[in-house]
Amino acid sequence: MEAVATTNAKDLWSGGDSPFKVSYGKIMMWYFLISDTFTFAGLLISYGAIRTSQPKHDAANPLSWPDPNEVFNAGPGFHNAPLIFVTFMTFTLILSSVTMVRAVQEGHQMNRSGVLKWMAFTILGGLVFVGSQAWEWSHLIEEGMTPHGNPFGASSFGALFFLITGFHGFHVSVGVLLNSWAFISTYRGVFDRRGHYEMIEKLGLYWHFVDLVWVYVFLAFYLF
C-alpha cells in the first residue's frame, strides 16, 4: 500500500507536505530576498542614523546636508535640470520590471520567442540603468564628490551615496548577468526541454526586488 503511494518518483523526492505549494527553488529565492532586505535595511538604517546626526540643509552652512536638487541637476549633455536624469533612470528600471512580468507570462505559455523578446528588453533596461549610473558617478566624481568629501555639503553624503547606490548597482549588474544567462539558456531551449520556465520566474522575483529597493534608495538620496 505504501509502495503504491510512492512509486511515482516525484512524490518520492518531494516528500509529503508542501505547505505553500511552491517549488523549493522559489522558496529559496524568497528567503534569499528576505535576507537581502536585511542587508539593505542595515545600510539604509545606517544612512538614517548618520543623516539625522548632521545639520539639516542650510545654504549658509557648507557642512550641512546637501540639497538633492543642487547635486543631481545634470545629465549627459544637459545642465540645470534638477532630478530629470534620475527620473529617466527610475523610469527605465520600472519599465524593465514590466517587461520582466511579460517574460514570465510568456514563460507560463511556454512561448520561447516571447520569452526571448521580453527578456531582451529587460536586459536592455538593466544595461541602460547601470550605464546611466556609471555616467552619474563619473559626473559627480568630476565635480569633486568622493567617499570622504563632498563639495555640496556634508561629506557623509558622498560616502553614503557611493556605498548604497554602488551596492544597489552591483545588484542590478548581477541581475543583468543572470538575465543574460537565462536568455542564452532560453535560446538554447534548455527550459523547453525542462518542461517549465520556472527559472525566469525566480529571476523575475529577484529583478522586482532590486527594483523595489531602488525606490528606497531614490527616496533617501534624491527626494529627501
Place this chain on the structure above:
Amino acid sequence: MSEHHAVAHHTEAHAHGHDHHGHDGHHELGFIRKYIFSEDHKTIAKQFLVTGIFWAIIGALLSVLFRIQLGYPNADLTWMKPFLGKWITEEGQIAPEFYNALITMHGTILVFFVLTAGLSGTFSNFLIPLMVGARDMASGFINMLSYWFFFISGAVMFVSFFLATGPASGGWTAYPPLNALHDASSGGVLGVDYWLISMALFIVSALLGGLNYITTVINLRTKGMKMFRLPLPIWAFFLTAVIGVLSFPVLLSAAILLLFDRNLGTSFYLDAINLAGEPLANSGGSPILYQHLFWFLGHPEVYIIILPAMGIVSEVLSVHSRKPIFGYTAMIYSLLAITVLSFIVWAHHMFMTGMNPFIGSIFVIFTLIIAVPSAIKVFNWLTTLWKGDIRLNPQMLFAIGFVSLFISGGLTGIFLGNSSIDIRLHDTYFVVAHFHLVMGVAAFFGMFAGVYHWFPKMFGRYLNPTLGYIHFWGTISAAYLIFYPMHFEISLPRRYYTHSGFETFSDFAHLNAFISTVAIISFALQLLFVFNFFYSIWYGRKLRESNPYGANTLEWTTPLRPGHGNWEGDIPEVHRWPYDYSKHGRDFIPQTEPLSQYEIEHGEHGDEGDRDIIKKEEDENHKG
C-alpha cells in the same frame, strides 16, 4: 522492486534537471566527487565536522597561550621563540599585541568557525534529510558551495596569522574606532581587512547553508511528516537557520561599512579622533552605529549557537531516558519565542554606551522575558529525566552536563540583563564566566552529545565509551573549575594583558594561575577526544544493528551505511510523533509504525490514559 524505483529517479532526474541521485552503487562517482566536492549531505556534514574540529584545536590552543600569560605572567617562554618568533619578546614574554591577537582569534574562531559552522553545519546537514525523510538537501550543489565558502573563509583567516603585522587584534566584536584605523594597532594594519573578508565569505556560507536547511524542512518532508511530528532537533535547526538568514546580512552591512572606513576614507564610524596626538580628518560618523549593527547579529548569533545544541540534547535525553520528551509542544513554542525575542534584545550588550536609560529599560524587559522560554526548556529537560530509565552512556552524560551548564550560565545572565547591575559587571570576568558556561561550554556539550550519539550512523562504528567517560568527567570538572571562580573576579576587567601592574588585582594572582592550570589540562583532555574520534572512525567497534539505541526517528531506518539517497527502497512514511517511548508497555514505537486501532496520537484530543487503550486492545483481542 527497489531497482525499479532507482530507474524511476534517474529518468526523473534527467527530465527535470533535478540534482538528485537515487543511491550510489548505480553511479560510481570518482574520489573527488565522492569525498571532496560531494553533494551528499552526509559527506558535507562530515566535512563540516572535521573542519570544525581542526578549528577547535587551533582556537583552544590560542586560549592556552593567553591563559599562560594571565596565569603565569612572569614565566619564561623563550622556548616558544622558535615557533612564535617575534611574538615572544626578548624577555621571553608573550608580546602585548600578540595577546590581543590571541583573544581576538580565539573568540572569532570558536564563535563562528566551531560553534556556528562546526555545529549547525554538521548536524543540520547530517540530520535534516535523514530525520525528515528526504534523499538529500533541496539543493545539493548549493549545499556543497556552502561548505567551500566556509573553507575559503577559514583559509583567509588562517593566512592572516602569518601576516608580518599579525592577525586582527581588536576583539572578536571588531569595534571601531580601534578596528577602523590602520595605524592604531598592529593587527589593524592588515589583519582586520583579512578578518572582514573572511567574515564576508563566512556570511555567504551561512546564508547558502541556511537557505537549504529552511527549504528542506519546509518542502522535502516525507509523507505524514507534519511540522508537529518533527523531531525537536529539526525544529531547532530550522529556527537556527531562520535566525541566521535574518541576522547575518546585517553583519554583512556592518562589515562593508567598516571595510569602507578602513580603505576608502569614509567616516561611517569615525568622528573627531586623535591618533598619536594628531587629529584625523574623519568626521560625521558614529562608532555606536557599528555596535548596533554588530549586536543585531551578535545576540541572535548566540542563539544560533545554542539552539542546535538544545535540539540535540532534547533528542538524546528522551531516547536515553526511554521517556517521551516532556512538553513537546511547549518545547517548540519556546524555541519559536526565543527566535523572535532574540532579535529585540541586542542593546543589552550596550548598556554602557550612554544610551538613554529609558531605552535601556525596554531592552532590560525583553531580556528578562527571554529567560522565560529558556526556563521552560530547562524545566522540560529535567522532567524528561524524572523517573526515566536512564542509560548513562557518554552522550547522555554530555546531554545532562549541557543542562547543568546551561542553568549555571543562564542564572548569571539574569544579573547581567538588569542594566543597573550590568553597569558594574560589564567587561569583567563575570561576563566571561557567564558566556563561557552558557554558550561556549554548553554548546560544546550539545555538540559532544550529538557526536557520541550519531557517530555510529555517521561512520558505522562506535566511539570508545571508556575514553568517552574520561572525556566527560574531565571536561565537566574543568569547565566548572575554570569558569566558576571567574564569577568572583568581578573587579577584574577582561581583555587586560596583565593584571600584575595593579595592586588591587594582585589578590587574584593565585586564582588566575589555578584557572590556567586547569585550562591546560582540559586542553589535553580534548585532544583525547580527538584521538578517540579519528581512531574510532577506522578501528572503533563495528555497528551491527540498524537501530542500536531503540530510537524512533527515521535516520535509524536507513541501512547500516546509507549511500547517497539514504534509503534503498521507498522513503518510509511517518505515522506518529517521534517520542513514543515506553508506551503501551512497549519500549519504543518507531515513527514509521501506524497507530493501532484504539491508539490516540500524542497531542490529539483528550488524554485518555494508556491503560484504557491497552485494555480496549486486550478486550478486542479476547473477542477476536
